[in-house]
Amino acid sequence: MTQKVLFVCLGNICRSPIAEAVFQNLVNQKGLSNQWVVDSAAIGPWHVGKQPDHRARQILQNHNIPYNGRARQIEKKDFNEFDFIFGMDEENISDLHSRAPKDSKAKILLLGDFDPEGDKIIRDPYYDDGSEGFEKCYKQCLRASEGFLKQHIN
Numbered sequence: 001m002t003q004k005v006l007f008v009c010l011g012n013i014c015r016s017p018i019a020e021a022v023f024q025n026l027v028n029q030k031g032l033s034n035q036w037v038v039d040s041a042a043i044g045p046w047h048v049g050k051q052p053d054h055r056a057r058q059i060l061q062n063h064n065i066p067y068n069g070r071a072r073q074i075e076k077k078d079f080n081e082f083d084f085i086f087g088m089d090e091e092n093i094s095d096l097h098s099r100a101p102k103d104s105k106a107k108i109l110l111l112g113d114f115d116p117e118g119d120k121i122i123r124d125p126y127y128d129d130g131s132e133g134f135e136k137c138y139k140q141c142l143r144a145s146e147g148f149l150k151q152h153i154n
């Protein structure tokens with residue numbers, strides 16, 4: 001069975017591309033890439049078509065994780081195509097709930113709910129001066145993705 005997961009943040013240029021790349025890399029390493037469809041999207045339209053922020057790209061490169069995606073905005077149909085839609089913070093979750101059609105199939109969840117260290121909120125590092133917030137985001141995404149996969153691998 002294929003399961004479809006969508007990672008969502010405000011701009012789709014910092015947190016959700018990191019989450020997407022980390023999750024895809026994990027299922028590749030575990031030999032499970034045929035069982036998972038992985039994507040990411042933005043709440044807002046501002047950066048549609050753009051590559052991730054240079055700091056996000058650098059963090060992924062530092063960890064040898066490939067990423068070729070471009071930002072896109074979430075669409076109504078995503079709520080029925082994906083099984084899980086992950087937000088990074090509470091604002092993402094409330095935005096997602098307010099956009100979800102009534103018959104939405106997707107479970108809307110905080111990615112950080114699956115962090116075994118209990119660090120639930122993946123904060124927005126976009127306005128930071130440096131890249132420390134991006135490294136922290138990477139580590140949170142890795143722990144939470146591992147945590148989620150443990151629960152959802154048959």
Ligand code: 4NP
Pocket residue numbers: 009010011012013014015016046124125126
């Ligand atoms: P992200 O970060 O949601 O992690 O991609 C942001 C990127 C851009 C903006 C906000 C957050 N922005 O307002 O342009």
